[in-house]
Amino acid sequence: MYNRTDEYYKVVNCDNSNFYIYSAKVTDTGFEIGAIISNMEKTIDDTTEYKKILNSYIENENGDKFYCTLSPSRRTNGYFIDENNQYDFYETFGMTKYNATNKIKVVLYYYGKPVTIQLEKI
Numbered sequence: 001m002y003n004r005t006d007e008y009y010k011v012v013n014c015d016n017s018n019f020y021i022y023s024a025k026v027t028d029t030g031f032e033i034g035a036i037i038s039n040m041e042k043t044i045d046d047t048t049e050y051k052k053i054l055n056s057y058i059e060n061e062n063g064d065k066f067y068c069t070l071s072p073s074r075r076t077n078g079y080f081i082d083e084n085n086q087y088d089f090y091e092t093f094g095m096t097k098y099n100a101t102n103k104i105k106v107v108l109y110y111y112g113k114p115v116t117i118q119l120e121k122i
Contacts, residue, residue, distance in 0.1 A: 004028050007097050009104065009119035016115040019108070023090070024119050030069055031058055031095040033106060040087040042080060056108040058093050061101035066094040 009024040023034035057065045069092050077090045095104075106117040 005097075007100065008122045010122050011117060012103075012120045013118040014115070015117075016110060018110070019115055019117065021117060021119075024106075026095060026097045026100045028096055028098075031066065031093040031100065031104075032090070033058075033093070034088070034090040035108070036081070037087045037089055037110070038085065040080070040085050042085060056091065056106070058095055059105045059107070060095065060099060061103050062099075064095075064099060066099075068092070069094045 004027065006025045006027050009026070011021050011024070014021070018038040020036045020038075021033065022036060023032065025032055057067050059065050077088065079088055080086065081088045089108075100121075102121045104119050106119060108115045108117065
């Protein structure tokens with residue numbers, strides 16, 4: 001019998017106070033991160049906002065970079081959650097627990113500028 005387990009990460013540092021990371025985990029099939037982003041300007045549709053952050057990547061301690069995966073099993077979403085311009089962003093990246101390291105760096109693009117989030121395995 002195959003036993004899948006998830007490994008979780010905590011935020012050590014984030015260089016933008018508009019980002020609140022509520023989930024960061026790596027599995028057999030990918031790395032998932034969820035964030036609430038404050039002060040996002042609303043446009044006609046949420047897709048435009050989502051595209052602003054889509055050019056993101058994660059990097060393990062070995063310097064390997066992993067980008068958003070297009071796997072059919074990937075979990076992804078992006079939508080406004082309230083009238084205070086808070087945006088829920090959730091994405092799956094191509095790093096699995098087999099190439100994950102104890103510390104990883106997440107780079108999310110926010111209005112064209114990188115936001116660096118340092119994570120450490122719990």
